[in-house]
Amino acid sequence: MTATFIDIWRSLRASRPAGEDQIQSIAIVYNDVETPLRLAMDASGDLHLLAPTSGLATRPLPPDYNGLRLREGLLDVGVCLDLCSPAAHEKMFAALCGELVEAIIVHGREPWSAAIAIVRAWQSAWRPLRQPMSRPVQIGLVGELLVMQTLWLPALGSEAIHLWSGPDRERHDFVSPRLHMEVKATTKSRHEHEISRVDQLKAPDDRRLLLASIQLEESAMGTQSVATLIDGVMAAIRQDPAAVDSFLTKLDGFDWSDEMRRSPDLVRFHLRDAHIFEVDEEFPQLPIDFALPNGVLSIRYTISLANLPYLDAEAVRDDIAEAMAA
Structure with missing residues (x-):
């Protein structure tokens, strides 16, 4: 799945939008079935995973870290979560997105809860070691x-x-x-x-x-x-x-x-x-x-x-x- 996501983003790069607020997206296909989740790229070249949700996030979102951002956004079907990363982190971001897609599509986890938990786990892997619990x-x-x-x-x-x-x-x-x-x-x-x-x-x-x-x-x-x-x-x-x-x-x-x-x-x-x-x-x-x-x-x-x-x-x-x- 990681390689597939990278290929999709690279295909989007060839036709990425010129407008500052525009975004180009493609639906994610999982096991030959099209899902409501989408991979996208914006005018600046940043990578996105968009997932429809039933509403806005009910818990605080994780802070940005090294360009990894979790935001509230909009799709044509309504509110979505928008997970975004600079293109320089393409391989790591593709693996993270693969884990989130599997959590939502395969395991049926609520998108906001899954995204918040998974992003926090990935952030902790790249942060300096925490002080040990007293x-x-x-x-x-x-x-x-x-x-x-x-x-x-x-x-x-x-x-x-x-x-x-x-x-x-x-x-x-x-x-x-x-x-x-x-x-x-x-x-x-x-x-x-x-x-x-x-x-x-x-x-x-x-x-x-x-x-x-x-x-x-x-x-x-x-x-x-x-x-x-x-x-x-x-x-x-x-x-x-x-x-x-x-x-x-x-x-x-x-x-x-x-x-x-x-x-x-x-x-x-x-x-x-x-x-x-x-x-x-x-x-x-x-x-x-x-x-x-x-x-x-x-x-x-x-x-x-x-x-x-x-x-x-x-x-x-x-x-x-x-x-x-x-």
């Missing part, structure tokens, strides 16, 4: 992914990905219409956790709040890491392209990249213990009417969950499912 970030992410894999995915399937709000810096890590869950992970030997927001242990009216307490043991021979848990979640949702795209976008918010798999900074853990607690009137927290004094901007405090009753995991999975069904 140990505290890995501990927190391992906790959230463990809860995702053991509670939310079994209860809701791939729909759970869209309820994971930890990467979005919301108050709680999982948010459904009737149930919220905050995840706290620690390498301490006790269920003790730092609370960093005054409202972190409060839920909106008419919603339950649960807290998952995850105890991890750091070990060079540990069986869990961010990498293994990402692989586990991907295996569970791979049949849902929209969930895959959403998951990859959320991971990007943690500055995750596959380079971490080979990095000595990747931390490995054993799961020591895990409990889920109901955040109710018996749960250790600040008084419900507590307010920061004037001039005090933030507060951090540590809670101990020792001797508190905890919930059965299977019952929690049922509660998660019922909270979405109601």
